[in-house]
Amino acid sequence: MRQFVRIASWVYALAVYGFIFLPVVVLVLFSLQSTSFPIPPFTGPSLRWYDAVLSDARLTSALVNSLMVAVLSSATAVTLGFLSAWGFARFVLPGSGLLRGLITLPLTVSYLIIGMGLLVLFNWAGVPKSLLAAGIGHVVINLPLCFAIIYSQMGDHQINIERAARDLGAPEWKVLLLITVPVMAPAIFAGFFLSMTFSWDEFVISFLLTRFDTTLPVEIWNLLRSGLNPKTNAVGSLVFAVSIVLVVLFELTLLRRKPA
Amino acid sequence: MSSAGNNGRALPRAGRALPWALVTPALGWTLLFFVLPFIAMGFSSLTAHEGGGFTLSNYSQFFTNPSYWQAMVNSLQVTAIVTVVSVLLAYPFAWILAEQVPERGQRLALMLAVLPFWTSYVVRSYSWLLVLAQNGVINRVLTGSGLITEPLQLANTRLATVTGFVHFFVMLLTLTIFANLKQLSPSYRKAAADLGAGPVRTFLHVILPLTLPGIMVGAFLTFVLCIGDYITPQILGGNNELLMPQLVMMQIGRRGDFPLASALSIILMAVVTIAYLACARWLKIERT
Numbered sequence: 001m002r003q004f005v006r007i008a009s010w011v012y013a014l015a016v017y018g019f020i021f022l023p024v025v026v027l028v029l030f031s032l033q034s035t036s037f038p039i040p041p042f043t044g045p046s047l048r049w050y051d052a053v054l055s056d057a058r059l060t061s062a063l064v065n066s067l068m069v070a071v072l073s074s075a076t077a078v079t080l081g082f083l084s085a086w087g088f089a090r091f092v093l094p095g096s097g098l099l100r101g102l103i104t105l106p107l108t109v110s111y112l113i114i115g116m117g118l119l120v121l122f123n124w125a126g127v128p129k130s131l132l133a134a135g136i137g138h139v140v141i142n143l144p145l146c147f148a149i150i151y152s153q154m155g156d157h158q159i160n161i162e163r164a165a166r167d168l169g170a171p172e173w174k175v176l177l178l179i180t181v182p183v184m185a186p187a188i189f190a191g192f193f194l195s196m197t198f199s200w201d202e203f204v205i206s207f208l209l210t211r212f213d214t215t216l217p218v219e220i221w222n223l224l225r226s227g228l229n230p231k232t233n234a235v236g237s238l239v240f241a242v243s244i245v246l247v248v249l250f251e252l253t254l255l256r257r258k259p260a
Numbered sequence: 261m262s263s264a265g266n267n268g269r270a271l272p273r274a275g276r277a278l279p280w281a282l283v284t285p286a287l288g289w290t291l292l293f294f295v296l297p298f299i300a301m302g303f304s305s306l307t308a309h310e311g312g313g314f315t316l317s318n319y320s321q322f323f324t325n326p327s328y329w330q331a332m333v334n335s336l337q338v339t340a341i342v343t344v345v346s347v348l349l350a351y352p353f354a355w356i357l358a359e360q361v362p363e364r365g366q367r368l369a370l371m372l373a374v375l376p377f378w379t380s381y382v383v384r385s386y387s388w389l390l391v392l393a394q395n396g397v398i399n400r401v402l403t404g405s406g407l408i409t410e411p412l413q414l415a416n417t418r419l420a421t422v423t424g425f426v427h428f429f430v431m432l433l434t435l436t437i438f439a440n441l442k443q444l445s446p447s448y449r450k451a452a453a454d455l456g457a458g459p460v461r462t463f464l465h466v467i468l469p470l471t472l473p474g475i476m477v478g479a480f481l482t483f484v485l486c487i488g489d490y491i492t493p494q495i496l497g498g499n500n501e502l503l504m505p506q507l508v509m510m511q512i513g514r515r516g517d518f519p520l521a522s523a524l525s526i527i528l529m530a531v532v533t534i535a536y537l538a539c540a541r542w543l544k545i546e547r548t
Contacts, residue, residue: 009360016353017373020431023387024376026397030390038390040400080286087282103286106294110488110532112505113525117297120304120518140293143286172278201380204490208512217382224386224495228393236383243378 024240031233038230049234059235062219066200069131069215073138074146074195080139081146082188086180089154090162100151104144114140115205122209129211137205142198146191149254153187189253197246201239305522309515318523328507328524332531335504338418338493339486342425343479349426350433351475357434358441370438377431385495388424389415392496416498424492429485433478440474441467476539483535488528504528 030038034046053059084103088096106114118137127133161183165175181188203217210218216239223232308315322328353373361369376384391397392414399411414420444467452462490505497503502510504524511521 006360009356012352013356013360016349016430020373020376020427022397023384023391023427024379026390027379027383027387037395039393039395040397080289084283084286087279091279091282093279093283099283099287102295103290106290108484108532108536109294109529110484110505112488112490112508113301113529114294114297116508116512116521116525117301118293119512120522121293121297121300123518124300124304136293139289143289147286197378203382217380220380220382220386224382228390232383232386233390236380236386239380239383240378243380244375247378 027233027240028237030230031237033230033233036230038228038233049230050238052231053234053238056231059216059219059223062214062216065131065213066216069135069138069206070196070199073135073199074142074192076135077139077142077195078146078150078188078192081143081191082150082181082184085147085151085154086176089151090159100147103147106140107144107148111141111202111204115208118205119208129209131210131213131215133209134206134215137209138195138199138202141202141205142195145198146195149191149194150184150187153184158183186253190250193246193250193253197243197250200246201243301522301525304519305526307519309517309519318520319527321520322524322527327502331502331504331507332527334418334501335487335528336531338421338425338503339483341422342429342486343482345422346426346429346433346482347475347479350430350478351437353430354434354437354441357438370435373434374431377428381428382491382495384428385424385492388420388427388496392420392423415496416500418497418501421493421497421503424496425486425489428492429482432481432485433475436474436478436481437471440471444470480535480539484532487532 029042029044031049032044032046033042034048035043087093088100093099115137118133118140121127122129122133158180162175162179165179170178201217202215203221206215207218207221216235220232220235220239223229223235305318306314306316308317322332357366357369357373379387389396393399394411394413394415396415398414399408402408403411448466448470449462452466457465488505490509493503494506494509499506505528508521508524508528511517511524
């Protein structure tokens with residue numbers, strides 16, 4: 001019986017892994033295709049489609065746009081998230097439970113609806129579609145994440161260090177910059193890298209709020225109209241690689257916390 | 261975490277303005293770019309597409325136009341199927357990772373299981389197209405081995421949409437259920453065994469009820485993310501049957517009808533809220 005459970009478990013786990021990895025393996029494999037269709041039989045290996053991606057001005061500028069929006073919106077989200085987390089963790093504010101709820105509320109609403117709302121608002125206010133508009137949307141979705149991560153890492157030992165600094169005469173801004181920020185650095189970076197992965201991958205908000213200059217997921221979407229194409233596989237594999245790097249950075253920063 | 265809120269006296273020299281200066285930017289951003297857009301959308305949903313003026317016609321259209329109604333029915337059906345299938349697939353998998361894989365390998369096994377999570381969402385749906393297309397991997401394998409002579413219509417069907425969604429949510433649910441299983445103290449199992457329960461009874465009467473909250477949280481997440489998603493049904497399902505997000509995008513893209521799109525979005529949100537209230541009992545997510 002026990003033996004049977006073991007074997008059945010192995011078979012089941014392998015089947016699920018197979019299911020989970022199937023599309024990714026197919027994606028990467030056929031990005032190395034040497035002929036024009038990303039379907040069997042495999043004719044590669046060849047790097048010509050990666051070459052095609054990197055020499056495609058639309059794709060490379062979309063890639064730069066994506067990185068720019070991801071870095072700037074994540075920096076904004078993590079700054080706002082950090083300041084508010086510090087404020088809520090260190091001071092008694094009237095209605096602070098409710099206000100914290102308000103900050104985390106966007107987590108419960110789908111990106112489509114957040115994008116729609118901004119589109120309607122910007123349309124009324126006469127704000128043109130742009131990378132800036134999309135970036136604002138990215139801050140809306142990432143601010144709650146950054147806030148939640150940093151707020152959950154604000155512990156008692158930091159309070160004591162801050163108090164010691166104040167007793168020694170440090171003004172508030174010095175406490176913040178020289179004590180709290182360095183102590184909280186792992187959580188701040190974790191929030192930043194996690195935001196980066198979400199912003200880097202975000203599609204619907206960018207699709208709704210940009211027009212001429214746009215981000216990589218939107219440009220990939222446009223590529224899909226031309227049907228199955230190994231170039232799409234190549235750019236998809238590159239996006240995957242960048243995401244993995246960001247996730248590893250997130251893991252490393254968050255896991256290195258807690259010295260004691 | 262527990263320190264939050266009870267250290268107001270820690271700052272003797274700080275004025276009352278400082279805490280508000282810290283939290284106002286984040287609150288302001290949320291009010292300006294999340295709450296205000298929502299109000300704008302509410303107003304927009306009550307105006308007529310042509311000529312303005314207040315009207316309820318955008319909402320009444322939803323209830324009277326059978327094709328809009330059908331989109332909601334399709335969305336609910338697909339979401340229900342995806343949620344059930346994902347839970348059924350993920351639970352045994354999470355259990356195997358938690359119970360059968362040796363402790364040392366668990367972290368790696370879990371990381372592998374969620375690795376594809378980090379492929380671009382658009383790209384992930386597209387890669388399923390490579391697998392399911394007319395001349396894609398599955399059809400090539402099946403025709404090549406002589407099992408079928410004509411390729412199957414797999415892409416542009418509800419099956420394709422469900423497959424793409426399940427792929428995503430199996431990873432998500434595996435994470436939540438795994439975390440839940442690991443939190444269970446092994447003494448429950450021992451106690452059940454001491455009291456004479458076999459493995460099956462232990463599972464049905466002890467483990468399963470104790471992990472139900474985790475399952476419900478995961479299922480709720482699946483519901484919310486699935487019913488609001490545009491990409492997967494658009495890429496994999498094609499336009500054979502529309503789901504709600506596709507209908508919303510269509511109003512914007514093809515017709516520029518913001519009021520109707522707003523009304524449909526609000527209806528979609530109302531459905532999510534109802535789902536939240538329905539499982540609120542299990543969803544007391546700790547606000548740390």
